[in-house]
Amino acid sequence: MPAFSLDPPQTAWCADLRTLAAERLRPLAEKGEPGHVNRPLVAELGQLGLLKRLFTSGAVDLCLMRESLAYACTEAETALALQGLGAHPVHAYGTEAQRDRWLPQVVEGSAVAAFALSEPGAGSDAAALGLRAEPEEQGEGGRREAAREGAGSARTPDASLAAHSDGRTRWRLTGEKCWISNAPEADFYTVFARTTPGAGARGVTAFLVPADRPGLTGTGLDMLSPHPIGALTFDAVPVTADDVLGEPDRGFRVAMGTLNLFRPSVGAFAIGMAQAALDATLVHTARRDAFGGKLKDLQTVAHQVAEMALRTEAARLMVYAAATAYDEDAPDVPKRAAMAKLLATETAQYVVDTAVQLHGARALRRGHLLEHLYREVRAPRVYEGASEVQRGIIAKELYANMEAGQ
Ligand SMILES: Cc1cc2nc3c(=O)[nH]c(=O)nc-3n(C[C@H](O)[C@H](O)[C@H](O)COP(=O)(O)OP(=O)(O)OC[C@H]3O[C@@H](n4cnc5c(N)ncnc54)[C@H](O)[C@@H]3O)c2cc1C
Numbered sequence: 150m151p152a153f154s155l156d157p158p159q160t161a162w163c164a165d166l167r168t169l170a171a172e173r174l175r176p177l178a179e180k181g182e183p184g185h186v187n188r189p190l191v192a193e194l195g196q197l198g199l200l201k202r203l204f205t206s207g208a209v210d211l212c213l214m215r216e217s218l219a220y221a222c223t224e225a226e227t228a229l230a231l232q233g234l235g236a237h238p239v240h241a242y243g244t245e246a247q248r249d250r251w252l253p254q255v256v257e258g259s260a261v262a263a264f265a266l267s268e269p270g271a272g273s274d275a276a277a278l279g280l281r282a283e284p285e286e287q288g289e290g291g292r293r294e295a296a297r298e299g300a301g302s303a304r305t306p307d308a309s310l311a312a313h314s315d316g317r318t319r320w321r322l323t324g325e326k327c328w329i330s331n332a333p334e335a336d337f338y339t340v341f342a343r344t345t346p347g348a349g350a351r352g353v354t355a356f357l358v359p360a361d362r363p364g365l366t367g368t369g370l371d372m373l374s375p376h377p378i379g380a381l382t383f384d385a386v387p388v389t390a391d392d393v394l395g396e397p398d399r400g401f402r403v404a405m406g407t408l409n410l411f412r413p414s415v416g417a418f419a420i421g422m423a424q425a426a427l428d429a430t431l432v433h434t435a436r437r438d439a440f441g442g443k444l445k446d447l448q449t450v451a452h453q454v455a456e457m458a459l460r461t462e463a464a465r466l467m468v469y470a471a472a473t474a475y476d477e478d479a480p481d482v483p484k485r486a487a488m489a490k491l492l493a494t495e496t497a498q499y500v501v502d503t504a505v506q507l508h509g510a511r512a513l514r515r516g517h518l519l520e521h522l523y524r525e526v527r528a529p530r531v532y533e534g535a536s537e538v539q540r541g542i543i544a545k546e547l548y549a550n551m552e553a554g555q
Pocket residue numbers: 264265266267269271272273274327328329330331372374378528531532533534535536537538541
């Protein structure tokens with residue numbers, strides 16, 4: 150890629166994506182129910198071939214999609230991103246059987262994915278997670294399953310469980326996950342559970358857990374963010390070696406590998422929102438009569454617009470630099486990903502807030518673009534590592550490089 154500028158096909162693709170978002174995705178998003186998975190919207194993302202791109206192209210394309218969709222339809226952007234976040238661990242770390250079972254449906258938009266890392270007692274400090282994966286004695290699983298069914302469970306164990314009456318490892322998952330996007334309506338979850346107590350990040354295993362596993366229940370949470378978010382309860386949910394993503398006790402790598410890809414793309418989402426707020430502000434300040442001229446004729450207003458554009462462009466460059474580093478497998482991906490997410494999400498908050506200020510009261514009217522963006526822009530500074538956590542990662546990488554003499 151030339152030094153941080155898009156080539157003509159990329160620019161044209163972004164323009165197409167913005168048009169698709171405005172014309173085909175926005176009408177579907179508007180029909181959705183806040184707080185619930187919008188399945189027709191997810192299916193349309195599949196129909197348009199965008200979900201497939203999550204798994205066939207790199208981080209730069211992911212960022213281009215997220216930025217362009219966010220510009221015109223944040224709901225579509227987030228639905229796309231969550232399919233990627235929940236299913237990337239299956240794509241990158243799953244077995245052939247796991248990939249064959251789930252990825253075609255994720256790409257088609259008929260199966261909804263989710264990424265379940267956070268817990269009530271472990272958010273920023275994800276390595277402290279406590280959802281227990283307890284190994285099960287041979288034969289115990291069958292007995293407990295029979296007892297459940299005898300007690301009137303409407304659910305039947307799925308095929309991968311039924312196939313496991315051999316000597317392979319089985320676990321029971323017990324505990325809670327919280328603030329999980331797409332929960333409890335997703336069709337499967339990438340779940341991070343503790344297989345080795347007291348081992349911190351080294352004792353965590355990633356499991357692919359279908360939503361219909363016995364003992365898995367959930368509730369929706371009413372959040373400021375418009376997309377669906379919920380809590381999950383695991384009551385001795387059975388999993389087997391066939392459900393492990395990657396290797397036992399190496400699940401933290403799955404989580405961090407996924408976040409290294411998705412953090413710059415959260416930045417791209419933020420930049421798409423910032424650009425939408427900036428463009429709306431240009432139009433508004435150019436047309437709004439004030440003090441015998443237009444708002445833009447006031448130098449303080451014009452300078453604020455310039456500052457919004459300056460910061461948005463600086464953050465965009467950092468996002469695409471981080472995405473390019475990811476695609477080139479550069480050694481400094483964690484630092485760049487953290488910097489890109491931090492700068493872009495903080496910048497977008499500033500830009501959207503300034504846009505609200507320059508629009509005055511009309512921006513706060515329910516249904517206005519900026520009222521929507523003002524709600525949307527807040528959460529990305531908290532999820533996938535709060536801004537303070539990103540600063541921690543950046544500093545850790547800097548000192549590690551210094552010690553290594555780089
Ligand atoms: C809209 C939304 C969607 C989400 N979706 C998902 C999802 O799909 N899957 C998932 O697993 N989780 C999800 N989360 C959860 C999210 O990842 C956590 O909220 C996040 O990791 C922070 O954890 P916490 O909320 O428990 O805050 P805490 O960890 O309690 O932190 C609170 C605050 O303390 C400060 N702080 C924390 N650690 C440090 C530190 N090391 N240094 C300095 N200050 C610090 C920060 O200001 C931080 O915001 C979502 C959250 C939101 C809001």
